[in-house]
Amino acid sequence: SYFIFFSFQQRIEIHKLRQGDNLILGFSIGGGIDQDPAQNPFSEDKTDKGIYVTRVTEGGPAEVAGLQIGDKIMQVNGWDMTMVTHDQARKRLTKRNEEVVRLLVTRQSLQKAVQQSMMS
């Protein structure tokens, strides 16, 4: 059988929202090189230890910027996110002096569907 991996890379620019003392982005992440990749429901490859978006708060800065659940975060403001621990990833996103984060994400939502479409 034949299949095609289709990954669209997107640039997402999130303007953090100030809530009290915090700057929030409005999403949650899972993954990391210190985590178990088999538990990641979004990855195509179950050995992928990358950082994935596991939840997006409705109406929050991330959703407004176009981030989607299941997106894999490749870079944050130029910092690599493909080989980081979970905590390192979180820290790179929540730097107190950064109001804007520019993410490079890979969106894999097309993969399975494209697979099917090429099989008929």
Add this chain to the structure above:
Amino acid sequence: MFCRNQRSRVTVARGSALEMEIRRGRCRLSLLADSPQDTEIQRKMERELRLREGACKLLAACSRREQALEAAKSLLVCNSRVLAYMAELQRRKEAQVLRRTARRPSDAGPTDERLPCRGTVCISDLRIPLMWKDTEYFRNKGELHRCAVFCLLQLGAEIHDTPMVLVDRTLTDICFESAVLFSEAGPDFELKVELYSAGLAGGSAQGSTPRKLATRLSTSLGRSSGKRVRAAMDGAPGSPPGNGGTSPLLLPAPSVPGPKFHLLAHAVLSLAEVQDGFRTHDLAIASNEESSFWLPLYGSMCCRLAAQPRCMAAPVTSGFLRLQPGAEAQSGARLYCVLRGTDLLCYHDPGEAEAGLEPALTIAVNKETRIRAAEREGRGQPHGMAVTNRYGGEEVTHTLLAESRAEAQRWMEAFWQHFYDMSQWKQCCDELMRIEVPPPRRPPAMLPRQGSLYHEMAIDPSDDIEAVTDILTQRAGGRVPGTPPWLSLFEEPPLHATPSGRATSPSPPARRPWGRPRTLSLDAKLSTLKGRGARRAAPPQHPLPHGSSSSSSGSSSPAMEHDHPGPLQSQV
């Protein structure tokens, strides 16, 4: 397998070669959706893939032939569009790469090449004649050979489909009357016309509802009955594939069931074929008499192919020019001029132009016109244009002066571009071709409705449920004595819990008169199928509480959700 520093990679294949690459094996395309146009194509592709999924589901679930044909058509259209979008993205990526690598100082030539204007191409009144002869083509005498056909029209990455037409011996021509427009064509366009056909045998071979239902039921039983039926059917022709015997058989076949469209003929039209009238073009025929989808095509196709380049359809530029007094004793009036199509229209003021009144003066601007820059007396700077036309045997020159040097340059540039466009679009610039915008076509309701798959399995009142059970009994090799033949089908509850948590159904008591063809187990099974489909469509979600309130505490510690029984997640 996304490695660090993954950049966009460009494969060498393009167009149909790309398709071959994909079909041959693993093919990885990683594309950077940087620009808004790329995002637009990506969006379109995602939409087509969603439609495709819908069409697949419908095809697998429906039993009425017209529905199946429409779904099969949608499938083919979606596939074609996805491939077209992929090829387009591929092309753009390669162009980008070429641009980056082509900056060599030794390259002579202008950095900005002049590009011809875009235009609208319209194809309409498609007619494909058929050639039915008295001699028999088809083996089944007495049975009317029928096909369902439609056309795909492709220009660039844009694909339009015509409605589907049923063709049999009583039809002399296949006609698709309505117009199809492509609005961003260049003069080098290639309009591909493809005729697709699906053979329709008589009712029996296609699969009547009882037969299809029997197949569905025999492959969707509960565990024990499934084992029993399968054991009885093993070795029989057409028995469904086994899968280890520990779980019920699911929907059969990796390939999509149902009717299939095949390419029957195609033609490629370009600028040379454009004409304000009907023309006949050759068709390349892709199959022979042996195929089920074959039709006796005459070998040609008639249509009207018109094109309206922008330079003809809309004003190119406008502004104030002063007509130099010449032989016609014009007083050097200041005129508001509009360059459009084959004329320079000169009005007294913009209001007149807007109102659509007759211009005070019309100067022809066509392939025969000569324009040269006019200089202010002796100073050597272009300040206007001399427009020379030949009327009959006479040469007439109008000298138009601009209000500034910049204006003069702007007009000259506009004229050069206009002449270039006319040289590229050729016969389309002789006269404006008429193009009618067709009324929006009502799209066929092919997206899966929110209702239950259950309703798609329509069973005609005329279809006796006994027909189903008879077929199954025959397959199983005989009737169990003393019980109604269908009883064995409904002894086991369905294995999978439905998402709505519907309770498993009790089996009907023996010998209950069969009122409705829809049984409780069938209902439950079908809703299981629907639930499975719905689950596949929705992305998996972690059942997390909404944590938007948790960050208002102002603490600097992260909101880690350790209490959730799952992988570690952090809210940012």
